[in-house]
Amino acid sequence: MFSPLYLLYGFFVLGCVGMAEYRGWSMDAMNEVKNVPRSIRDNPGAYRGIYSSYHHYTGGK
Amino acid sequence: MSTGTPPLPNPPAKPQVKSLHCPQCGAAITLRSFQQAVTVVCESCHSVLDARDPTLKILQQFQAATGELAPIVPLGTRGKLRGTDYEVIGFQRRSIESDGVRYDWHEYLLFNPYKGFRYLSEYQGHWNDITVCKDLPILRTGLVPSANYLGEVYRHFQTAEATTGYVIGEFPWQVRVGERATVTDYVHPPRVLSCEQGSGETTWSVGEYTYPQEIWKAFNLPGQPPEPIGVFENQPAPATVSLRQAWLAFLLLTVFLLGLMAFNDMVASKEPVFSANYQLAPGAPKGEASFVTDVFELKGRTSNVEIKTAANVSNSWIYLNYALINQDTGKAWDFGREVSYYSGRDSDGSWTEGSRSDTVIVPSVPPGHYYLRIEPEADARHPQISYSVLIRRDVPVFKFYGYALLALFLPVLYVTFKSISFERARWSESDHPILQTESD
Numbered sequence: 235m236f237s238p239l240y241l242l243y244g245f246f247v248l249g250c251v252g253m254a255e256y257r258g259w260s261m262d263a264m265n266e267v268k269n270v271p272r273s274i275r276d277n278p279g280a281y282r283g284i285y286s287s288y289h290h291y292t293g294g295k
Numbered sequence: 296m297s298t299g300t301p302p303l304p305n306p307p308a309k310p311q312v313k314s315l316h317c318p319q320c321g322a323a324i325t326l327r328s329f330q331q332a333v334t335v336v337c338e339s340c341h342s343v344l345d346a347r348d349p350t351l352k353i354l355q356q357f358q359a360a361t362g363e364l365a366p367i368v369p370l371g372t373r374g375k376l377r378g379t380d381y382e383v384i385g386f387q388r389r390s391i392e393s394d395g396v397r398y399d400w401h402e403y404l405l406f407n408p409y410k411g412f413r414y415l416s417e418y419q420g421h422w423n424d425i426t427v428c429k430d431l432p433i434l435r436t437g438l439v440p441s442a443n444y445l446g447e448v449y450r451h452f453q454t455a456e457a458t459t460g461y462v463i464g465e466f467p468w469q470v471r472v473g474e475r476a477t478v479t480d481y482v483h484p485p486r487v488l489s490c491e492q493g494s495g496e497t498t499w500s501v502g503e504y505t506y507p508q509e510i511w512k513a514f515n516l517p518g519q520p521p522e523p524i525g526v527f528e529n530q531p532a533p534a535t536v537s538l539r540q541a542w543l544a545f546l547l548l549t550v551f552l553l554g555l556m557a558f559n560d561m562v563a564s565k566e567p568v569f570s571a572n573y574q575l576a577p578g579a580p581k582g583e584a585s586f587v588t589d590v591f592e593l594k595g596r597t598s599n600v601e602i603k604t605a606a607n608v609s610n611s612w613i614y615l616n617y618a619l620i621n622q623d624t625g626k627a628w629d630f631g632r633e634v635s636y637y638s639g640r641d642s643d644g645s646w647t648e649g650s651r652s653d654t655v656i657v658p659s660v661p662p663g664h665y666y667l668r669i670e671p672e673a674d675a676r677h678p679q680i681s682y683s684v685l686i687r688r689d690v691p692v693f694k695f696y697g698y699a700l701l702a703l704f705l706p707v708l709y710v711t712f713k714s715i716s717f718e719r720a721r722w723s724e725s726d727h728p729i730l731q732t733e734s735d
Contacts, residue, residue, distance in 0.1 A: 237540045251552070257598075267627040
């Protein structure tokens with residue numbers, strides 16, 4: 235009984251991977267912004283992303 | 296566990312209960328198996344009587360221990376087991392001793408005038424439905440001896456000296472309290488094959504694990520059966536899972552997954568759409584640090600975009616605020632990436648930390664014209680940093696396959712762990728307390 239259910243589950247997992255690849259999904263954190271003004275091309279400093287100044291210093295060993 | 300040593304009787308011509316009196320105490324004695332009974336035990340005074348003697352000659356008298364448990368299925372109870380009516384006519388407690396600990400089990404003798412005898416054994420809530428073997432099993436020696444019976448291989452489980460400690464009712468053999476026999480059990484869940492050697496006789500019987508609910512239902516017993524304790528020698532694994540099948544299914548799915556990965560890697564365009572090199576001047580920025588790239592076109596269907604950053608950092612870092620902006624729609628994907636690399640030498644030797652490159656995947660980006668807004672940051676005293684940005688369209692994401700493999704592996708790992716735990720518990724009570732699985 236396990237195998238048919240497991241196979242079904244397995245093909246579902248494979249289907250998800252196929253769908254993720256086809257649709258171009260990603261696991262990286264990202265913020266989507268709508269209606270960014272066109273003036274950014276002329277004045278890049280006018281835009282401030284939410285990740286600005288979010289860096290961290292790893293500092294080495 | 297094993298039954299006593301009864302030969303299969305010839306069915307009697309006419310079922311009829313015969314009433315007699317115990318010559319010791321005068322209590323009424325009922326013979327339910329008629330001339331099949333060889334010995335009968337008085338329930339009042341515990342005299343073992345010769346049922347074939349017209350005067351019920353006393354063969355043995357024993358003292359029942361205080362607190363001796365009454366049979367769960369009382370003598371005289373009738374029930375339908377596997378489609379046949381049976382009556383409980385005998386009950387005995389037997390035990391083995393291992394490492395100074397006595398293990399008791401109970402055996403019930405069932406009788407049907409036309410079908411003969413059948414046995415039930417009960418140990419800590421685990422029940423077995425037992426019949427005498429119709430054929431002689433073939434024994435095989437080895438690291439773990441086995442017996443082949445009707446084409447099934449039974450593994451040796453345990454050999455022990457069993458002692459009869461208590462009897463009541465009637466039996467088709469010369470039953471005695473204190474009677475000893477060597478009992479050898481071979482298992483092939485849900486069946487158990489038992490060889491019993493004693494008094495110059497060898498008897499083989501085969502039992503099938505029976506869930507207590509079936510016994511309760513068959514004999515219409517009141518209440519709920521007690522929960523079985525532990526794992527019994529021939530108890531079937533709780534989940535009807537074949538580990539071999541589970542692992543084969545896992546391997547099959549892994550092959551499909553690898554095939555899918557190869558296919559996607561082959562069909563992914565991985566097209567470079569933009570590439571540029573930049574410099575971040577040393578020290579604090581003079582003026583606005585952010586800038587935008589040239590516009591580039593993303594073609595094809597909605598797909599991902601990979602942005603790879605490489606920087607010549609050494610014991611330093613660079614942080615890049617990125618925004619991938621669709622020039623046509625004004626939609627942007629905003630994210631930050633850090634490239635940092637440190638190295639040195641200490642008492643443990645040389646070490647490195649971080650990487651001089653970073654890759655990020657922007658999900659589900661529709662086709663269109665895009666540009667990148669980049670805002671670099673670095674430590675205030677940083678030297679000049681050179682960095683490059685490479686953008687590729689439609690790349691395979693191998694992380695997905697790793698997570699998928701994990702998702703496929705976990706259920707198999709779970710059932711394997713459960714099965715191993717169960718088998719370990721089963722075999723820990725045997726003469727071979729080693730790791731063995733049902734599906735081996």
